[in-house]
Amino acid sequence: MSATTLPDAPSFDAPAVVDAIAAWMPTTRWYPSKGQQLDVSLEQRYDLPEADAAILLLRAGETLLQVPVAWRDEPGASPIAQLTGRWLVDACADRRAVQAILDVAAGAREVDGLAGDATSAPAPAGGIRVIAGEQSNTSIIGGAGTWIAKVFRVVSPGDNPDVVVTGALTRAGCRRVPHLLASLAGTWPAGDAFVTGHLLAVSQFVAGADDAWELFRQHALATLRGEQRDLPDARALGAAVATVHHDLADALGTAAATESDTLRFVTGLEQRLAWAREQAAEALAGLDEGLDAAAARLREITSIGELQQIHGDLHLGQVLRGADGGWLLLDFEGEPLRPMHERSVREPTLRDVVGMLRSFDYAAGSALQELPDADCASAGDWVFQRQSEFLAGYAEEAGPVDPDDPVLRALLLDKALYEVVYEVRNRPTWLPVPLEAVRALVTPPPLVTPPPMVE
Numbered sequence: 001m002s003a004t005t006l007p008d009a010p011s012f013d014a015p016a017v018v019d020a021i022a023a024w025m026p027t028t029r030w031y032p033s034k035g036q037q038l039d040v041s042l043e044q045r046y047d048l049p050e051a052d053a054a055i056l057l058l059r060a061g062e063t064l065l066q067v068p069v070a071w072r073d074e075p076g077a078s079p080i081a082q083l084t085g086r087w088l089v090d091a092c093a094d095r096r097a098v099q100a101i102l103d104v105a106a107g108a109r110e111v112d113g114l115a116g117d118a119t120s121a122p123a124p125a126g127g128i129r130v131i132a133g134e135q136s137n138t139s140i141i142g143g144a145g146t147w148i149a150k151v152f153r154v155v156s157p158g159d160n161p162d163v164v165v166t167g168a169l170t171r172a173g174c175r176r177v178p179h180l181l182a183s184l185a186g187t188w189p190a191g192d193a194f195v196t197g198h199l200l201a202v203s204q205f206v207a208g209a210d211d212a213w214e215l216f217r218q219h220a221l222a223t224l225r226g227e228q229r230d231l232p233d234a235r236a237l238g239a240a241v242a243t244v245h246h247d248l249a250d251a252l253g254t255a256a257a258t259e260s261d262t263l264r265f266v267t268g269l270e271q272r273l274a275w276a277r278e279q280a281a282e283a284l285a286g287l288d289e290g291l292d293a294a295a296a297r298l299r300e301i302t303s304i305g306e307l308q309q310i311h312g313d314l315h316l317g318q319v320l321r322g323a324d325g326g327w328l329l330l331d332f333e334g335e336p337l338r339p340m341h342e343r344s345v346r347e348p349t350l351r352d353v354v355g356m357l358r359s360f361d362y363a364a365g366s367a368l369q370e371l372p373d374a375d376c377a378s379a380g381d382w383v384f385q386r387q388s389e390f391l392a393g394y395a396e397e398a399g400p401v402d403p404d405d406p407v408l409r410a411l412l413l414d415k416a417l418y419e420v421v422y423e424v425r426n427r428p429t430w431l432p433v434p435l436e437a438v439r440a441l442v443t444p445p446p447l448v449t450p451p452p453m454v455e
């Protein structure tokens with residue numbers, strides 16, 4: 001039997017390769033510009049020749065995307081395209097390529113333009129598993145289940161808080177976050193200069209954990225079906241969030257908001273409201289009056305209290321319940337649709353509190369989508385109860401939260417509007433969940449007509 005000689009694969013920067021990736025990306029969960037016709041071009045290539053692989057940075061419209069790829073003789077777990085007889089594959093699902101990337105992050109191998117930073121060396125990749133879930137990035141579990149490597153898909157110049165903030169909490173010994181083991185940064189040309197941004201974070205993998213989103217969503221579903229199910233502890237979750245806020249304040253400091261901080265905060269909310277109205281004009285049509293009134297109310301905010309580093313995009317999908325029952329917070333990257341330089345700005349901790357309150361609403365909203373004939377009032381009660389438990393636990397550690405605080409109300413609307421844009425771009429079938437919240441937040445409650453007097 002004679003061995004088949006495969007033809008040479010094209011170079012990673014060949015137009016056919018870029019075209020193949022451009023056609024494949026919109027089929028992935030992480031691609032952030034679904035439904036838009038964008039020109040895709042290669043901006044930077046970091047070669048990993050020992051693995052026949054490369055990390056590519058591709059520009060799609062305004063966005064720079066990280067796509068690690070490799071050439072293989074077989075399609076493997078995640079093929080992109082077959083070109084000249086060889087397979088272009090997604091390197092995140094390829095063990096040899098993942099090991100090569102990990103080696104650079106751990107400082108065991110040097111590649112031009114890449115810089116690794118390890119606090120403790122991750123174990124060899126071994127058999128890897130790519131998480132298939134509701135994710136904006138791509139996460140790979142390896143090292144016999146000891147680490148999880150997150151490949152940042154949208155890449156920006158500047159520090160990624162998922163590396164910097166998790167790194168600070170790791171050094172501070174915070175018990176409510178998985179510790180950071182290593183990270184990788186890349187440098188690429190931007191105009192006349194070079195810029196640097198994070199590409200990868202490798203953290204301890206929490207084995208045997210339960211996802212808080214699934215725990216609460218399943219409980220909401222069971223409630224709507226009239227079934228019994230163990231109630232996850234929202235009160236302890238509130239206390240865990242308060243502990244992380246406390247550790248972040250200790251590690252990275254706090255500052256009382258000045259007048260100009262307040263003005264910047266209010267202006268930021270106004271800009272985001274205008275941005276959401278522009279980005280999701282069709283979805284938000286019909287809410288103009290309420291949104292105008294909400295925008296005017298923002299100017300009534302005169303004080304926003306103490307500021308500090310926060311999580312920035314906290315929701316149930318960022319929370320795990322460890323095998324010991326304790327809650328752990330993940331993913332300090334901030335909101336993926338927010339520019340990177342805005343994500344390390346000190347903020348009121350209420351922004352995270354609001355993220356969790358919205359998430360309980362999402363859990364019930366997603367349960368209602370699955371059970372369209374279920375009772376909406378029961379879903380509303382479920383949300384109210386979980387939110388109350390969460391706030392009670394938070395208050396135990398951090399002091400009470402006033403549900404009528406204008407800053408809290410403004411942040412609730414800000415988050416729901418962000419979610420509307422996120423769903424329009426990423427998961428249009430989920431749009432009704434945040435849209436209903438926006439409607440409720442900007443629509444004044446109906447005037448109750450007093451019952452007629454009975455003589």
Ligand SMILES: Nc1ncnc2c1ncn2[C@@H]1O[C@H](COP(=O)(O)OP(=O)(O)O)[C@@H](O)[C@H]1O
Nearest residue numbers: 135136137139148178203204205206317330331
């Ligand atoms: N350290 C960890 N241990 C166990 N599972 C994790 C860990 N980090 C992330 N995960 C799992 O991966 C999922 C996605 O991680 P996340 O950091 O939120 O990524 P993304 O930024 O893409 O949303 C989480 O919801 C969780 O299920």
Ligand SMILES: O=P(O)(O)O[C@H]1O[C@H](CO)[C@@H](O[C@H]2O[C@H](CO)[C@@H](O)[C@H](O)[C@H]2O)[C@H](O)[C@H]1O
Nearest residue numbers: 134135136313315316317335336358359362419
């Ligand atoms: O986890 P990411 O950092 O990628 O956050 C983005 O995606 C989230 C969805 O995966 C999105 O969260 C919204 O949906 C969740 C349910 O899937 C819900 O729990 C959240 O409350 C809701 O905001 C998040 O907004 C987005 O930034």
